[in-house]
Amino acid sequence: MQPFLLAALPARYLASVPASRCVPFLISLGKIQLDSLVLDSHKKSVVLRKVQQCLNNSIADEYAVDIMGNLLCHLPAAVIHHGVSPKAWATALHGLRHCADLSPEQKAAVKLRLLEQHGLPQNWTAEMTKDLGPFLVLFSGDELSSVATKFPDILQQTASEMAGALPPKDFLWAVFVSVRDRSGRSPSTAPSPGCRGVEVPSSDDVFRLGEANACWAPQHLLCMEEDTFIRNVDLLGAVRGFSHPQLMALKEKAVQVWDMPSYWREYHIVSLGRIALALSESELGQLDLSSIDTVASLSQQSEWTSGQAKSILQGFLEDSGYRIQDLKSFHLVGLGATLCDMNLTEISRIKISEFRVVIARIGHLLCSTHVLAEFKKKAEVVFGDPTEWSGSVLQELGTIAAGLTKEELRVLDKDLMPYFQPSAIRCLPDEIFKELSADQIAALGPQNAAAVTPAQRGQLSVPQLQSLQWALDGAKMRFWLDVPPSASPMWTPSSHSPGVSIPLSLWPGCLLLVLVPQLMR
Incomplete structure (x- = not known):
């Protein structure tokens, strides 16, 4: 079976894959990311139950592991613990290390x-610790303390290979301890009150720790040497685990080193990264934001308050001398999410010619409903009345389509529903989403149906909820689910075994299952 059929076929067909097709079924599924293709939890459960049936709830050898591919990441805990044979375990473990979202x-x-086979980490050899490095995140701080003492380099190397992931706090603390205990730090010479005698991070510490820098106390960060801060501000600004007090300490350090924000240059502001989030609205107003590149670097942060975002927007307009109507398309791109904090009058002043160029970029923003509605009005100038919009227009608009009124949504052709972006579905207000007809909801498609929020779902009637389930299941033909087998005409071809009857209403699905794999070979 071709993997893309999973999103289109109702769950009942997936559950009926014959045993003779298990191997190609598993191979096909093992080549994809199941979470990306099957978004409905019910259908995913059906698929995984079929996988377990095909495996007979066990993995006997390396061949079975190879067949499974990415499906290893979906093995139930019971199968991982009891169902993987010793002969297959080493290969399975190698595959499991690449699973980013294990439950x-x-x-x-x-x-x-691991404990059954290798014992506690304190008894592991250096080679074993290195081989099992990615699984160190599964252990508690106490269990990792011996690893931090015996094999600090291996622990730090393991942490450095986890770029893009946010490891558990216990693991980060073990990394922190392994660096701290080996470091030749000296007391701070910073003039700040309370810094006398405080041991502070060195440049080497900051470099080695990476995300584990989040384990420093705010006082340690505030008291670090100026040279250490200057050399490593980019690294510190990239740490995602810093709390607000830690960011405040680093911001104060920046003020100590670079003077007040009004004196900061563009390269200072850009290098701050997340540290800039600690700037108050007043401090943001002091920055020189005349360059759209500076503003673009700030807009990459997603944690601004509304007040901070407005300060950035106003700071750019004042420092650059631009009026809203003067903004070019590249300015709008650089402003990013701060556009969501424009008022309705400001949005109305954006030039249509410039707006047209960046509609798709603005359509990625998660703005409030009233802001999206104002952007939608501008989209009408570009594309005409919403009743005339095509699927490609809805695709390009992204979240802007969530600014449609309930009257405009009601009259949209149901065939256009799959062209909404999932982000637009999520942004639709609950009271407007419920105005969709059952047919429109059924036509959403699996990806959009999976984007429906619990609050939106809570507003739906029983027929609408049933349509939503059809959409999640991927049903394209309503009668597949409406007509019970007993109510369908039967045809028993001579090639079938006696007593095996197939409802005529199921033949389109059966043909799809049989013919498409042949055509796609």
């Missing part, structure tokens, strides 16, 4: 297997 139960099962 707590799966992680616990992997940890139990």
Whole structure:
């Protein structure tokens, strides 16, 4: 079976894959990211139950592991703990290390297997610790303390290979301890009150720690040497785990080193990264924001308050001398999410010619409903009345389409519903989403149906909820689910075994299952 059919076929067909097709079924599924293709939890459960049936709830050898591919990441905890044979375990473990989203139960099962086979980490050899490095995140701080002492380099190397991931706090603390205990730090010479005698991070510490820099106390960050801060501000600004007090300490350090924000240059502001989030609205107003490149670097942060975002927007307009109507398309791109904090009058002043160029970029923003509605009005000038919009227009508009009124939504052709972006579906207000007809909801498609929020779902009637389930299931033909087998005409071809009857209403799905794999070979 071609993997893309999973999103289109109702769950009942997936559950009926014959045993003779299990191997190609597993191979096909193992080549994809199941979470990306099957978004409905019910259908995913059906698929995974079929996988377990095909495997007979066990993995006997390396061949079975190879067949499964990415499906290893979806093995139930019980199968991981009891169903993977010793002969297959090493290969399975190698595959599991690449699974980014194992559930707590799966992680616990992997940890139990490791403990059963290798004992506690304190008894591991250097080679074993290196081989099992990616699984160190499964252990508690106490269990990792011996690793931090015996094999600090391996622990730090493991942490450095986790770029893009945010490891558990216990693991980060173990990394922090392994660096701290080996470091030759000296007391701070910073003039700040309370810094006398405080041991502070060195440049080497900051470089080695990476995300584990989040374990420094705010006082340690505030008291670090100026040269250390200057050399490593980019690294510190990229740490995602810093709390607000830690960011405030680093901002104060920046003021100590560079003077007040009004004196900061563009390269100072750009290098701050997340540290800039600690700037108050008043301090943001002091920055020189005349360059759109500076503003673009600030807009990359997603944690601004509305007040901070407005300060950035106003700071750019004042410092650059531009009026809203003067903004070019590249200015609008650089302003990013701060556009969401424009008032309705300001949005109305954006030039249509410039807006047209960046509609798709603005359509990625998660603005409030009234802001999206104002952007939608501008989209009408570009594309005409919403009743005339095509699927490609809805695709390009992105979240801007969530600014449609309930009257405009009601008259949209149901065939256009799959062209909404999932982000637009999520942004639709609950009271407007419920105005969609059952047919429109059924036509959303699996990806859009999966984007429906619990609050939106809570507003739906029973027929609408049933349509939503059809959309999640990927049903394209309503009668597939409407007509019970007993109500369908039967045809028993001579090639079938006696007593095996197939409802005529199911033949389109059966033909799809049989013919498409042949055509796609």
